[in-house]
Amino acid sequence: MSAPVDGSVRWSHVGLNCLDQKATEAFYTRWFGFGRARVVEADGSRVVFLRSGPVYLELFPTDSAPAFDTVKDGPDNPGAARHLAFQVDDVDAFLAAADGELEITLGPLSFDEFIPGWRTVWVRDPDGVVIEVSQGYTDQSAQELRTYA
Structure with missing residues (x-):
């Protein structure tokens, strides 16, 4: 219920x-x-x-020590958040401004086959939490979503 x-x-x-x-x-x-x-x-x-x-x-x-290792785009343990995510206008500009100070765990990768212009990189915070930083994500239309009902 x-x-x-x-x-x-x-x-x-x-x-x-x-x-x-x-x-x-x-x-x-x-x-x-x-x-x-x-x-x-x-x-x-x-x-x-x-x-x-x-x-x-x-x-x-x-x-406490971390309960599990966080790599690439985050842990796949049930009950664990995989990653936090933030949108930026330009992933490459964000990384250039970081000037190597962020620990990249995966990427940057382009997902143009799913959404033209969608680009993502994953970095790690001081406690090992994986952060997704991406550009260009857009929702599907209501019509497109109905095909998955």
Whole structure:
């Protein structure tokens, strides 16, 4: 039994565990335009909320080792997020601006056979989370989607 979606449900945020919160915050601030939106301190622990437009990341401190290795476009473990994704106008310009400072795990690759102009590269954040950076993605039309019903 499922409840109808009535418009009152909205995306909220992604929570990330961080070995070094300052390094993770600096990464998302520098490369993806996030800024600090809120800091919550409780029981000797600090949680940092970052915001970029309507998108929020919640950074939690941890000293645990990663549960699995993240390679290429992300882990394929059930229950694990495969990757986070951001759109840019030009993947090559984004990489040129990074000047080799980002760890590329896969790509850049072109997916013109699916969507003309769709190009993607995957990079890793300081905690091993894979980030997809792409250009040119577009949704299918309603008519095209009906063929998959």
